[in-house]
Amino acid sequence: MSRAEAHLTIAEAARLIESRRLSPVELTRSCLARVAALDGRINSFLLARPEAALAEAGVAESEIMSGRYRGPLNGIPIGLKDIFNTAGIRTTAHSKILLDNVPAEDAAATRDLADAGTVLLGKLATHEFAIGGPSFDLPWPPARNPWNLEHFTGGSSSGTGAAIAAGLVLGGTGSDTGGSIRLPAAYCGVTGLKPTYGRISRRGVIPLAYSLDHVGPMAWTAEDCAILLQAMAGHDPKDPASADVPVPDYRAALRSDLRGVRVGVIRHFYEADFRIPDEGRAAIDAALGVMRELGAEIRDVELSPVQDYGACGWVILFAEAWAVHEKVMRHRFHDFGRMMRNRVVLGAFLSSADYVHALRLRGELVREMNAAMADLDVVISAATPGAAPRIDEKPDYGSFQRPLMMPFNVTGQPSMAVRCGFSANGLPLSLQIAGKPFDEATVLRVGHAYELATPWRSMRPALAAA
Amino acid sequence: MSEPTMTFEGFILLLQRAGLTLSRQDAGALFDEIATSCGIVEGMAARIEARLTAECEPAHIFHREAADVAR
Numbered sequence: 001m002s003r004a005e006a007h008l009t010i011a012e013a014a015r016l017i018e019s020r021r022l023s024p025v026e027l028t029r030s031c032l033a034r035v036a037a038l039d040g041r042i043n044s045f046l047l048a049r050p051e052a053a054l055a056e057a058g059v060a061e062s063e064i065m066s067g068r069y070r071g072p073l074n075g076i077p078i079g080l081k082d083i084f085n086t087a088g089i090r091t092t093a094h095s096k097i098l099l100d101n102v103p104a105e106d107a108a109a110t111r112d113l114a115d116a117g118t119v120l121l122g123k124l125a126t127h128e129f130a131i132g133g134p135s136f137d138l139p140w141p142p143a144r145n146p147w148n149l150e151h152f153t154g155g156s157s158s159g160t161g162a163a164i165a166a167g168l169v170l171g172g173t174g175s176d177t178g179g180s181i182r183l184p185a186a187y188c189g190v191t192g193l194k195p196t197y198g199r200i201s202r203r204g205v206i207p208l209a210y211s212l213d214h215v216g217p218m219a220w221t222a223e224d225c226a227i228l229l230q231a232m233a234g235h236d237p238k239d240p241a242s243a244d245v246p247v248p249d250y251r252a253a254l255r256s257d258l259r260g261v262r263v264g265v266i267r268h269f270y271e272a273d274f275r276i277p278d279e280g281r282a283a284i285d286a287a288l289g290v291m292r293e294l295g296a297e298i299r300d301v302e303l304s305p306v307q308d309y310g311a312c313g314w315v316i317l318f319a320e321a322w323a324v325h326e327k328v329m330r331h332r333f334h335d336f337g338r339m340m341r342n343r344v345v346l347g348a349f350l351s352s353a354d355y356v357h358a359l360r361l362r363g364e365l366v367r368e369m370n371a372a373m374a375d376l377d378v379v380i381s382a383a384t385p386g387a388a389p390r391i392d393e394k395p396d397y398g399s400f401q402r403p404l405m406m407p408f409n410v411t412g413q414p415s416m417a418v419r420c421g422f423s424a425n426g427l428p429l430s431l432q433i434a435g436k437p438f439d440e441a442t443v444l445r446v447g448h449a450y451e452l453a454t455p456w457r458s459m460r461p462a463l464a465a466a
Numbered sequence: 467m468s469e470p471t472m473t474f475e476g477f478i479l480l481l482q483r484a485g486l487t488l489s490r491q492d493a494g495a496l497f498d499e500i501a502t503s504c505g506i507v508e509g510m511a512a513r514i515e516a517r518l519t520a521e522c523e524p525a526h527i528f529h530r531e532a533a534d535v536a537r
Binding site: 304307308310311312314315318322326329330333334338342343345346348349350351354356357358359360361362363364400401 | 472480481483484485486487488492496499500503504506507509510511513514515517518519522523524525
């Protein structure tokens with residue numbers, strides 16, 4: 001197999017598997033061959049489990065052949081960010097601190113995906129504890145961008161973005177506290193959805209910041225994200241943040257047009273508050289033109305400066321991350337990577353008043369966003385400050401100052417990164433689409449229609465085409 | 467870019483309050499490494515405080531469904 005099979009989307013592979021024209025075992029075998037051939041350069045896997053994956057694929061194949069088809073994830077090879085607990089399988093958060101950690105139970109999302117019949121190829125690289133990276137002082141090297149190995153994947157769900165872009169897995173999981181699904185999705189040119197806060201259970205996922213942590217799907221297309229979301233969404237009484245809100249049929253909401261969809265553009269986020277390069281703005285303008293042709297109504301919308309959302313989110317993130325890590329950090333400070341400890345320790349220097357003030361502002365910003373969206377279905381902004389920088393040139397504090405993704409962690413709305421072009425040096429450019437709380441369906445609809453109308457999804461990294 | 471307002475001695479006190487027992491050499495290295503980030507975060511806290519009004523409260527809002535459950 002090969003390239004053709006590895007480059008199937010989940011939806012395409014599912015149709016072939018359901019009709020018994022594609023064997024889950026053969027699909028898994030070909031993905032594993034690609035891992036063996038390519039991941040020595042990409043570093044997206046912290047742990048591959050070839051024998052176990054082939055056994056799971058065999059079970060899936062037997063079930064399907066005996067008429068027990070579980071649905072569109074049955075027999076689909078995936079990977080999990082290594083902060084998702086996996087029963088009996090090492091879960092490290094890419095850290096020396098958890099080098100020997102083998103959970104007794106699956107995370108809720110891990111279990112949901114297994115119950116849907118997925119084949120787990122392995123555990124994927126992350127920034128250390130979902131915040132410190134890209135780091136070169138950890139037990140494993142950082143993942144690299146399949147579009148150009150000298151460039152950054154984005155983080156913290158770095159391995160998931162890279163593995164999907166390279167065609168090593170068809171989909172996977174990420175977590176997003178300040179952009180950690182959408183940033184690697186954007187830099188690696190895949191699609192990544194941060195659902196509404198509370199939409200997917202975080203139980204069994206190693207926390208970074210309690211009130212900002214989201215779990216979500218990453219895949220090659222919006223349709224594939226819809227399939228993965230369907231399996232993971234729903235109320236979990238064991239997650240204090242889980243929302244008891246009905247889960248719609250996400251794929252049923254997908255359309256090839258955008259008639260009647262009202263789109264707001266938060267242009268000042270990326271043109272005035274922080275000015276992204278011309279090629280990024282041109283790509284977003286072109287995307288808005290496509291959406292207009294598809295029937296969307298488009299108008300600009302004005303909010304507080306993106307730096308207000310960024311300040312609010314980062315202060316909450318640092319304070320909560322310190323609360324999560326302070327006990328271990330007091331005893332094992334030097335066992336953490338430099339970048340992780342240098343970020344988390346910032347929370348130790350904030351005052352209680354700083355945290356309370358950030359919570360006060362958060363309420364205000366949520367109200368502002370809700371009011372702005374009262375007569376809109378989605379809002380669109382830039383996803384990143386530009387294309388992926390070189391991995392050795394990423395500043396330690398770049399995300400603090402250009403917080404284009406943080407607004408939707410502060411408000412908890414669903415937001416998705418979708419590729420919208422390429423930079424002059426051949427790296428993906430992306431935009432983000434955010435919706436109303438619990439309306440992932442409309443976000444996915446907009447992303448799906450845009451992807452169908454544009455050529456970007458047909459373009460793979462040269463390395464992945466090997 | 468914001469610069470930190472804290473001195474190295476103030477930084478040592480904050481480390482102690484946080485329960486981080488680093489040698490003076492390690493503390494010095496850490497101070498050098500995160501000075502810029504400290505300044506940025508100080509700037510964030512100041513930015514937040516500057517735009518708050520008296521009406522801004524971190525209130526927890528109970529929605530009708532929660533009240534129904536409690537009844």
